Ligand SMILES: Nc1ncnc2c1ncn2[C@@H]1O[C@H](COP(=O)(O)OP(=O)(O)OP(=O)(O)O)[C@@H](O)[C@H]1O
């Protein structure tokens with residue numbers, strides 16, 4: 001079997017007395033769409049912050065394409081091929097969608113301006129933002145900003161993209177568009193870790209789900225297995 005592109009082994013992250021991520025292990029293989037679920041405060045965003053280099057784990061190993069990446073800077077990790085979107089979009093509010101995406105291509109990938117512009121134009125097309133490319137970020141609606149986050153992540157040409165709650169706050173009618181975009185990204189050969197509370201997105205987009213509660217992995221399986229898992233139901237409703 002092919003080696004995983006990402007291996008998380010026994011990772012722990014503490015904030016004072018709180019164990020936000022507790023001895024967590026999982027793999028992502030090339031082309032996987034892995035869902036990450038869990039109640040509020042379960043440790044999902046903290047885990048993404050560890051993989052993305054914002055936090056150094058207190059213990060454990062994070063391996064990406066054979067590199068030991070735990071504790072590397074976000075910039076280095078981005079260069080190795082991991083990109084992410086934030087739960088709260090973080091665009092440069094006074095720059096246009098195109099300029100925002102170009103910044104990601106320039107700084108995330110080291111492209112010069114004209115190459116960055118052509119790369120940005122391409123990913124804005126994939127995220128269905130071509131019509132908005134000259135609009136400044138502060139004038140974009142919520143759904144559009146989420147897609148701009150994705151465009152900025154893709155502009156760094158990642159092998160793995162981590163997406164934190166792309167569907168949160170969207171109305172039902174907007175969800176098929178997000179599902180299409182996720183499939184499109186995956187077809188480009190990019191692996192995805194998707195954190196999402198919107199169940200329809202989880203059920204329709206991902207191959208495998210990991211459920212966290214209080215920093216611990218409490219279940220792993222197909223969406224169907226997860227929906228029938230008593231521990232998962234108890235974590236949400238118990
Ligand atoms: N920088 C920090 N300093 C101290 N505590 C933190 C920090 N970041 C997260 N925490 C705590 O760690 C725990 C896990 O938080 P995290 O944001 O990872 O949860 P989450 O699963 O992403 O939740 P949500 O679904 O609400 O986004 C929470 O108890 C949170 O308060």
Ligand SMILES: [Mg+2]
Pocket residue numbers: 044045046087
């Ligand atoms: Mg979170």
